[in-house]
């Protein structure tokens with residue numbers, strides 16, 4: 020009932036048709052995307068490292084964070100301290116570090132695309148105390164236009180661009196890292 | 210309702226606080242400038258965003274129907290609400306159906322506009338706002354004073370005292386880091402216990418039937434992914450045709466809002482989680498009426514970035530509460546008169562018409578021109594605030610008679626030059642409040658012109 024009412028109200032007053040513009044290809048800057056990604060991500064409070072500087076992913080994670088951390092990961096290269104398939108979302112509240120594969124990185128804003136398929140539980144990248152995303156270096160694109168051209172946002176039921184650790188400036192504009200989500204974000208480039 | 214000017218007068222009584230408020234917002238505005246200047250195609254992006262919105266509004270019915278069809282295909286339940294009351298009833302109905310009593314909510318100006326919290330609380334349902342700024346003002350029992358930074362008007366000492374009373378933090382503690390940590394612990398409990406999560410919507414995609422929610426804290430995600438039931442409430446104007454258009458809008462939103470290159474989380478919801486349920490409520494509440502006003506329909510393009518507030522010389526010095534409207538500042542001053550012209554007839558006058566709002570608006574809304582158009586309508590309908598009415602009538606008479614105009618100019622120059630201050634800055638001179646009159650020139654332009662022309 021309400022629907023018909025609203026649709027009719029729109030049809031009665033809607034403006035004359037305006038054309039849909041075409042979004043052009045914007046000119047690329049000179050700096051390589053990998054470099055831009057690194058510096059923008061760092062400015063947003065992310066830590067960007069290269070996998071080749073460590074002996075394996077597991078060492079990388081345990082070197083960056085502490086040895087005694089509780090890790091949750093679907094990656095086979097790292098031992099998970101919790102069985103993600105069996106766990107309920109609330110069980111994830113005690114996780115120190117979640118290590119997840121990521122699909123795509125965006126140079127202009129340091130954002131990384133993660134889908135439901137990558138995180139097993141949608142809440143994992145948020146509820147974990149710290150988040151590590153593993154991103155193939157050749158999967159970094161220039162800007163959000165290229166990003167949306169490469170992903171399908173409805174491939175899975177949920178997908179998110181993550182552009183840094185959770186933060187807030189709601190008290191007197193003072194920046195505080197670690198609001199409701201992960202307190203730190205490490206991006207490991209492979 | 211008290212006039213904006215009256216409330217603003219109360220706000221600026223505390224001069225130090227006014228300066229602090231002004232500077233905090235100007236700081237955000239400067240960050241926006243820096244971020245915008247870093248993008249060579251910025252102006253092109255604004256133009257594209259404006260045109261995409263124009264196009265979408267001109268096919269709004271088709272896009273809404275396409276969106277609904279796709280969402281239903283995704284297994285989402287879609288509801289339509291003609292007004293705030295219907296919206297609240299629908300949300301309550303969904304909650305009842307799922308037996309949900311504890312709700313976590315992330316920031317949504319729409320639910321604020323509809324008064325959802327009060328409605329649900331009256332039905333015995335607990336609503337916890339989970340954005341830190343929103344939680345602060347919820348505990349303080351105040352409305353938000355800004356659409357992006359709801360507690361921008363509060364000092365850390367006030368937040369510290371509030372948290373001490375409500376969250377048992379240390380007495381006298383004011384460190385934002387410490388206070389944020391306390392809120393984090395407190396909210397985490399709410400997330401884990403919630404039966405349902407309610408969010409607003411930044412963008413809805415007709416092509417895919419999904420909604421996009423942007424936050425920095427991750428609170429919307431903590432809520433939606435933990436609670437078995439997720440409800441997304443959106444105004445009809447949130448629609449974008451395709452996923453590719455998100456490229457344009459995500460580049461503009463955070464840079465305009467806070468100067469960040471992106472919000473930390475840009476979440477795309479298309480289907481409910483395993484074993485969960487997802488509902489979308491599409492709300493009109495006066496928007497189709499605004500669409501029917503050619504002079505004002507542009508205001509529906511707003512993406513709620515807050516940039517027009519941060520830049521506005523009046524907003525910065527009068528605070529969000531002085532507008533007495535869910536959306537304050539320049540954009541609020543053109544949206545709210547459309548809802549209740551009589552009640553909000555003062556708002557279009559809360560502006561210097563400097564145009565700074567239109568300059569920063571990422572979707573190029575002609576905000577200051579609409580403010581001016583509202584003023585004309587308000588004058589025609591005889592709804593002018595009394596002081597303005599008298600001075601306007603007088604000005605009209607003087608300006609239409611050249612002789613009077615010259616005489617008035619002469620006497621004004623004489624008056625401001627020779628009259629003692631207390632006589633000029635009387636309570637009758639509302640203009641002189643918080644303003645300093647410029648030093649009057651000895652001669653008028655006409656006098657100067659006559660003299661100089663004959664001399665050359």
Ligand code: SF4
Nearest residue numbers: 511512514515517570
């Ligand atoms: S009117 Fe423009 S500047 Fe103001 S909040 Fe809306 S989009 Fe932002």
